[in-house]
Amino acid sequence: MSPVTEAPGDVRARVEKAALDLFTLKGFEQVIIDDVAAAAGISRRTFFRYFATKADAVWGDFAAHAARLGTLLAATDPQQPVLASVCAAYVEVNDYAAAELPLLRERMQLILTEPALLAHSQLRYAEIDRVVAEHVARRTGASAAALVPRLVAATTRAAATTAFELWLTDERTPLGRQLHDAFDQLTEGFPALP
């Protein structure tokens, strides 16, 4: 039936697309795995060979994303202030081509508004936090388990998430700008506050 051998990765990409479209169309909870599998032309069992959980179909290759953030952090200028280096890495790792933006919006819209996906996000962010805390630990000489590295990791990630939320609701301001704005507030100690 099938024309020829399918290129590896094709199936995974097709399932991911089918899942994303269905979730966006009907809502994450309303879609069951059989729907996604049918739309992608595979069986329910095969779906779980490509994605460990239903939520995983929404996140692309997030492990690579986190690893790239780590690489970018390691390559930052040691003279640069630490917070600035974290900001720069966040901006660069989220510097998507214009053609990718609609897909990113779809993904983030789901992740930030669907309760089940929002909950799942916490597990993914743990990897991000670990990478950032290790960078801060290197720069400061502290342990990655100490207050400052963990706090910087947690708060910068909170800033990045907030920037993403604002970017979703505001079509006009680019993501990089939203990230810079949020990091600026954090770095300056919230100067606008009474």
Next chain:
Amino acid sequence: MSPVTEAPGDVRARVEKAALDLFTLKGFEQVIIDDVAAAAGISRRTFFRYFATKADAVWGDFAAHAARLGTLLAATDPQQPVLASVCAAYVEVNDYAAAELPLLRERMQLILTEPALLAHSQLRYAEIDRVVAEHVARRTGASAAALVPRLVAATTRAAATTAFELWLTDERTPLGRQLHDAFDQLTEGFPALP
């Protein structure tokens, strides 16, 4: 069979205790609802009348906790800096009596280390963030959906969570002190950072 009529709330408290103990002893995933129900002397169906999900049995009356944080924030001195008022409210809402500390430790240990509970926590924190963002919005005149209120809510909550994590691993430093330390770093714009 049962002696007399049971005081209302008794059952819920008993189930909560049974769940907490079993989860701590065997791990959250290893315990199934039937185990908890049996230990509490109720049926599986009744468990789900007291708690909407398995994770909910670990959180006490968290809605009341969030509401109390809101009350404390509303009662803060308008002359006080905004970040200081948020810190003070966080410290006060988490000012437990010494007798309650072991239970709090058990709860937080589970929430912060069990992946399923960590994920679930994100849903609970949304309520906290909303309350804090509204307080900041009141104080600054901004919309609760604007950058600064959301950012303050997200970062202070990140700071509080980090303080809890450190408190769990360090038996000696009291929780209020950990919270103050974390908030100080945040308020001063991380002075220790190069």
Next chain:
DNA sequence: GACGTTAATGACACCGAGTGCCAGGGGCAA
């Protein structure tokens, strides 16, 4: 061309969380 090997797939049965529905029973007021 026949053969054994390997990876991908699908079918099936199973577990556990969570839900809807209904029946039984005890407390309580009239």
Next chain:
DNA sequence: TTGCCCCTGGCACTCGGTGTCATTAACGTC
């Protein structure tokens, strides 16, 4: 006693997720 209400348990069902096994197609070797 009667009727009402609330709490409870039992049952069947949906759905996410997993272990197991048989099938099939691709590939290299003889």
